[in-house]
Amino acid sequence: MGACLCPSDDPESPSQPPCRPLCFHPYIKGSQVMMDESCCIASRVATFHDGIVFSNRPVELYEKVTVKILTEDSKWHGGLRVGFTWEDPSLLEPFELPPFACPNLVKQGKCWACVLPDEYGAEGMIVSFWVDSQGYVFCSVNQESEYLLLLEGVSVTRPLWAVMDIYGRTKAVQLLDPSSLTTNTEGPGLLRLNLDEQSESAHRENVGDDCAICFGYKANTMMLPCTHANFCSDCSLKILNTSGRCPLCRQEVKKILHVSLLAERESPELWPGKAKNICPFR
Known part of the structure; x- marks a missing residue:
């Protein structure tokens, strides 16, 4: 296992410092991608595809990959795709990259990725x-303490590199250092989740029952x-999409949160921020 992949037993404790700053891989990128000298700003030159980029090194568990959406191109539809791959991009050839992360890279079986919700893809948004350690992928915007479940089932038994697809209306992005940003606890539309209050909700009693749609899995x-x-x-993800x-x-769904472990009170992995606005990350 790579030296950069250092899962922590306590998600509230800082992990080991990354071996080097996180930036985009300078050579392995989509054919339409241009980068600045720092390899922290990536732009798609033309069309709406061939904008795949990778991180320059593996990311740690719980390490936030933070990007700012610099430019939009309104003539296209869809937006930024994000995820992780266990294939070292340095072993790839740029001409081997498909035009899309979703579904092309995902179908190759070495990548987990999905499109960000539309409201997360506006110009000026900062997305982390x-x-x-359970293979769940979360994201947040503008350093808010609320976060959204994006993906699950990611294999964390080997090093993971971040993948981004500068797709559709997303034209240019910039990698940021999340430690240099101020956490926003007063952002507009922030759903302040007090877990003690939420646990008293009658809806929470349904967690652990069979899913009301497929009846094949537990409601979680x-x-x-x-x-x-x-x-x-x-x-839930199918409904959201x-x-x-x-x-x-029939109320509009803004976010999906994974709650099974909270209901069972067995593990702090997914819900370590009790009475802390669910913000366990540094």
Whole structure:
């Protein structure tokens, strides 16, 4: 296992300092990608695809990959894709890269990636994403303490490099040092989740029951802001990416949170921020 991949037993404790600053890989990139000298700003020159970029080194578990969306191109649809790969990009050839991270890289079986929600892809947004020791990928915007479940099932048994696809209306992004940014606890639209209050909700009683849609998996996610928790993570993600409305109350779904471990009170891995606005990361 690579020296940069250092999972911590306590997600609230700082992990070991990264071996070197995080930037984009300078050579392995999509055919339409241009970079500045620092390899921290990547721009897509033309069309809407061939904008895949990688991190220059493996990222640690819980290490935030933070990018600012610098420029949009409104003539295209769709936006930034983010994720992780266990294939060292240094072993690839640029001409081997497919035009899209989703579905091309994902279908190759060595990458986990998805598109960010539309509201996260606006020009000027600062987006952070990370993977935890259970293989869950989360993201947040503008250093807010609220975070969103993006993916699950990522293998963390080997080093992982960050993957980004500067796709569609996303035209240019900049990698930032998250430690230099101020945490925003008063951002507009921030859903302040007090876990003690949430645990008293009647909706939480549904966690652990069978998913109300597929009946094949346990309900383990909560939809926000309605707080219905009757669905498994697979079905919740499908709802978010299709109708975008809770099947029970038809309210628009803004976020999905993974709540099964919170309900069972067995592990702090996913919900270590009790009474701290769920912000366990440095």
